[in-house]
Amino acid sequence: MVKIMxxxxxxxxxxxxxxxxxLTQTPLIVEHEGEAVAALVPITEYRQFEAWRKxxxxxxxxxxxxxxxxxxxxxxxxxxxxxxxxxxFVAVVDEQVVDLDTDRVxxxxxxxxxxxxxxxxxxxxxxxxxxxxxPSVWIAR
Amino acid sequence: xxxxxxxAFNPPAPVLEIVVGRPQATHIETHVRxxxxxxxxxxxxxxxxxxxxxxxxxxxxxxEGYDGVVTCWPLCVxxxxxxxxxxPPISVVVMPRSLAILGRDVLNHxxxxxxxxxxxxxxxxx
Numbered sequence: 519m520v521k522i523m524x525x526x527x528x529x530x531x532x533x534x535x536x537x538x539x540x541l542t543q544t545p546l547i548v549e550h551e552g553e554a555v556a557a558l559v560p561i562t563e564y565r566q567f568e569a570w571r572k573x574x575x576x577x578x579x580x581x582x583x584x585x586x587x588x589x590x591x592x593x594x595x596x597x598x599x600x601x602x603x604x605x606x607f608v609a610v611v612d613e614q615v616v617d618l619d620t621d622r623v624x625x626x627x628x629x630x631x632x633x634x635x636x637x638x639x640x641x642x643x644x645x646x647x648x649x650x651x652x653p654s655v656w657i658a659r
Numbered sequence: 660x661x662x663x664x665x666x667a668f669n670p671p672a673p674v675l676e677i678v679v680g681r682p683q684a685t686h687i688e689t690h691v692r693x694x695x696x697x698x699x700x701x702x703x704x705x706x707x708x709x710x711x712x713x714x715x716x717x718x719x720x721x722x723e724g725y726d727g728v729v730t731c732w733p734l735c736v737x738x739x740x741x742x743x744x745x746x747p748p749i750s751v752v753v754m755p756r757s758l759a760i761l762g763r764d765v766l767n768h769x770x771x772x773x774x775x776x777x778x779x780x781x782x783x784x785x
Contacts, residue, residue: 630683635681635715648720649729652703
């Protein structure tokens with residue numbers, strides 16, 4: 519359950535008389551003049567939040583320079599790849615084709631083994647991108 | 660085991676909780692509710708799930724919606740545990756949604772029984 523503490527302006531420094539259990543188990547909302555102004559949360563939750571915020575900064579929805587470079591490299595290399603590897607999946611890392619396979623997932627996992635978990639561009643070498651049907655999906659924008 | 664339909668949908672729909680994991684990192688996983696959708700070719704995950712476990716993009720895929728509109732989406736490789744069965748790694752599309760969608764790429768691993776009369780369903784690994 520969330521606890522609420524009211525903050526009052528004084529000339530003295532604030533002190534909180536809460537035991538450790540209070541601070542490690544439940545959030546504490548600090549109010550000033552009837553308005554919630556801050557929250558104390560267990561340090562584990564704060565660290566999870568910090569990690570989440572860091573990940574937000576590199577959201578999949580945002581343009582990712584590293585990923586876009588790999589995709590651009592694929593498009594650049596595609597005319598040549600169509601002559602040599604049509605119908606196969608290729609993996610682009612650091613703007614170079616590093617591996618190929620007939621199976622997308624197998625190729626992705628092999629590239630992660632070799633280069634670590636990072637943005638990569640794996641695509642089938644065909645004239646057009648593969649397309650799948652999602653007739654009932656609603657997108658929240 | 661028969662599971663109840665989610666009555667938050669109108670009409671009620673088969674929805675269950677699944678576990679999504681990062682490939683080759685068994686301890687990095689999260690839970691999300693997923694709607695069973697045999698009409699979808701592929702499985703879809705919400706962006707929030709990708710962000711929660713730090714999924715990296717491994718490509719993209721074009722999708723065609725009910726209205727014929729074609730859109731390009733990020734594609735990631737994940738592990739999924741559905742109805743207590745952990746499937747081999749699979750590629751999924753990531754979209755700004757609140758619920759995941761279980762498409763036929765996942766459902767075809769199971770026997771799916773929909774009992775609309777009782778508003779219950781079952782996903783069973785034969």
